[in-house]
Amino acid sequence: MTGGFLPEVALDRTSPVPLYFQVATRLQQLIEDGEMPVGGRLENEVDLATRLGVSRPTMRRAIQYLVERGMLVRKRGVGTQIVHPKVRRPVELSSLYDDLAKSGQEPRTEMRLFEIRPAPDHIAEALGVPEGTEVTWFERLRYAGGEPLAIMHNAVPVDVLPLRREDLEQHGLYELLRAAGRIPRMANQVVGARAATTAEARMLGDSRGAPVLTMTRTAWDESGRAVEYGSHLYRASRYSFELTLTS
Amino acid sequence: MTGGFLPEVALDRTSPVPLYFQVATRLQQLIEDGEMPVGGRLENEVDLATRLGVSRPTMRRAIQYLVERGMLVRKRGVGTQIVHPKVRRPVELSSLYDDLAKSGQEPRTEMRLFEIRPAPDHIAEALGVPEGTEVTWFERLRYAGGEPLAIMHNAVPVDVLPLRREDLEQHGLYELLRAAGRIPRMANQVVGARAATTAEARMLGDSRGAPVLTMTRTAWDESGRAVEYGSHLYRASRYSFELTLTS
DNA sequence: GTCAACACTTTGTCCTGACAAAGTGCAAGG
DNA sequence: CCTTGCACTTTGTCAGGACAAAGTGTTGAC
Known part of the structure; x- marks a missing residue:
């Protein structure tokens, strides 16, 4: 009983x-x-x-x-x-780097672009900051197991977190945000697919027209402050999103 | 103050x-x-x-x-x-049909296959039911605005909900589940991308090799009972997933 | 002027007690 | 035999009070 x-x-x-x-x-x-x-x-x-x-x-x-x-x-x-x-299984707001490291795939990051500049309009809007706000804007090529996996473009407002090129080459963005106490608590993602352009295919080591997964995301911390905007491109043959939804 | x-x-x-x-x-x-x-x-x-x-x-x-x-x-x-x-904005566990109807795109469903059969191994495993459990297995082609949008394969255990072909042609699956009180509360999704096969491309009115979004999902109700397994294919040029994550 | 200690405000934790609402099962009555 | 109604169990809601912990600002000592 x-x-x-x-x-x-x-x-x-x-x-x-x-x-x-x-x-x-x-x-x-x-x-x-x-x-x-x-x-x-x-x-x-x-x-x-x-x-x-x-x-x-x-x-x-x-x-x-x-x-x-x-x-x-x-x-x-x-x-x-x-x-x-x-x-069960909680929704984890994790980054690609964390995921790869956890599954033992040895992520490596190649920095292709790194600059501090005023945010372009569409990014400023996504972040909910005034146009022209200074952001750190960078493009990374992420490898896993020695092969290219994703092209990642990101913007982080400088007054949220001053980023250094060296840190980003050795750590995941989310890891750095967490360490600084700007913990991502909420995110809005749009996931789609399209064919890779010639330039993208070359960077990813794939053939032109190969299907790629696209993901754009804005993330906020617990106080509702936008901490990151990202526009990523994944090789569909090597990556997929797994997620748990709760109503 | x-x-x-x-x-x-x-x-x-x-x-x-x-x-x-x-x-x-x-x-x-x-x-x-x-x-x-x-x-x-x-x-x-x-x-x-x-x-x-x-x-x-x-x-x-x-x-x-x-x-x-x-x-x-x-x-x-x-x-x-x-x-x-x-x-803000709560995570909604909605179905494609609901989404389309809400945005006024007039969804239409074409039933391509409808049968009651023992669940194949991988589906039984996904649903967490014994092998050979009877499921309603069906394939639908979903149109929006007169154009094909998605190919959807689904399995629903018959003892969860006895489905009728006519109902599925006029209503969304989630709508039917909700009406029967088997409300999906949690879902595990995997979203990926690949190139469409010739047959798929023909059904979707796209060209061979066109990028398609793939989504496989298992959904459970509040008591932890699996209510649905789905394996869907979307035209990437016409559809993308939007989702809100919370940690 | 600078820094540390203190007071104050505000949310966090925890307790006791009481009644309401919903599901289950049993028993009485038809 | 079937149904209705009642009793019982269990979770849901609500009240009021007490102290702890964290952040903010002010005051006083140096």
């Missing part, structure tokens, strides 16, 4: 980590390690709260956190169920 | 609509109508709660709701700020 059984959970009330987060993290561990049966039900939140020695609101908040991440589903009058693992 | 000024807000305590939601909706209206200055600060939550005659938790929940939707930003010790409108 009780459904799930919850093993010992140790909470540290002296820790600066919020209680509800400690509870949520512990629950998440148990679920991911498979100690809580998938599809099974959690104990009801009142008992759970009592047993862990926290108040019901705190327990609710912990559960709510996991519901938002897609790990749990609640139904009034029924209970809380554990969702099949396949469904 | 107070920053934003909040006009009269009428709350209906007899309504079944939760108080926090009434407050959130009203706030959202005021912001979207531009009555609250963008970039401006809200009153602090304690005063706000007092003035509206609700408790602080309720007020917090209303604000939290708008924070999650990207309309507000809060900083401890500072206050709550209204984010620039450009950044």
